[in-house]
Amino acid sequence: MKIVHQLKHSGELCFIDSSGNMDRENCRVFLLLTHSCAGGLPLGILLCQSEDEQTIAQGLEQLRQVVGEKGFAGRGHEWPQLVITDDCRAERGALGKAFPKATLLLCSFHKQFGARQEGIHAVAARYEKFLRYLDRLYARRECWALSYRGSFLTRGNNTNNCAEAAMRVLKDNILQRTKAFNLPQLFDLLTSRLETYYEARIVDVALGHWESFQRAKFLPQDGNIAALRIQQIEVKKFVVKGSTQTYDVDMDLELCSCPAGQTGAPCKHQAAVVKHYSCLSHSFLPINPEMRAELMKLTSDWHS
Ligand SMILES: [Zn+2]
Known part of the structure; x- marks a missing residue:
């Protein structure tokens, strides 16, 4: 393991x-x-x-x-x-x-x-x-x-x-x-x-076969944040405009400056970045081929 x-x-x-x-x-x-x-x-x-x-x-x-x-x-x-x-x-x-x-x-x-x-x-x-x-x-x-x-x-x-x-x-x-x-x-x-x-x-x-795909916690819920409200600052750093304030999202650390994202928990701002920029995140269930491949890597070398 x-x-x-x-x-x-x-x-x-x-x-x-x-x-x-x-x-x-x-x-x-x-x-x-x-x-x-x-x-x-x-x-x-x-x-x-x-x-x-x-x-x-x-x-x-x-x-x-x-x-x-x-x-x-x-x-x-x-x-x-x-x-x-x-x-x-x-x-x-x-x-x-x-x-x-x-x-x-x-x-x-x-x-x-x-x-x-x-x-x-x-x-x-x-x-x-x-x-x-x-x-x-x-x-x-x-x-x-x-x-x-x-x-x-x-x-x-x-x-x-x-x-x-x-x-x-x-x-x-x-x-x-x-x-x-x-x-x-x-x-x-x-x-x-x-x-x-x-x-x-x-x-x-x-491959999306797991029952926990139904679990909302891990599904990227982006709160309908449009791509226009996201500004890319660096490769993995973004600013996301919320309804009242803006939040800093760091997809390298998988953190956001909103109350939920501060502890590293998945939040809608990270979800929106994952969706619009195809970023990798281990906090969400995979929604793109890159994320699927990243998970599969965990099994490829399992017995080494
Ligand atoms: Zn957030």
Whole structure:
């Protein structure tokens, strides 16, 4: 799966999720994914027989050695800029040790849901405990509160949902809701069937066969912005006139100065540029031959 590491997004954003009980020896699987218009694509898998911090840190270090300096879009020594995780202390501790320069964010869905659940229990149990809990939560607000995410390149992702979806693929499609016999079989399934699954998915997306073509988020919605309202400044830099103000669009970085586009999420201004200038973008489902070819490249060298 090294080829996915060539995607620009792999140096920006990584999602991690884990699940246990994958084989008879209760092996734990950690999936690391990056964001793409074809959904989460795998950057690495850790198979651990323990889930303590030191074991996970060792696994991350081994992954770094396997992908090398070119991994994570050339950030192999530093890891992606942002890592979104569930609120797992061992996992976050290991990431902090192995990759001190990466910013660790919490999945906002889990944190808010957890806060509600735990909050109710805490009130019922003891008022002081609840206050301490709120204090701890507030101290970590930059990890989970959406109001602090404006400056991060989340590309519109605030949850770990793409990693959760990948875990479902692993359990449903690859393991077919059964446990692997043992670790070697689990390893075999992950390195054969999982790769085949993602390869097929990328080809489907490139050729427009995927059901998620119905998902509006990834479809370029240009808001009927006419070509006349777009001015090309440099090869990949544009100014787009909106209804009330103008926005700067950089298709090299896949960013826009509008509120949505600031985090790197797809927006109508980028969509309009993609449509009128046939620019490449990994944030949108392919609408031209260049974008289809770019996706297909991810499968061409898949096994190298
Ligand atoms: Zn925009």
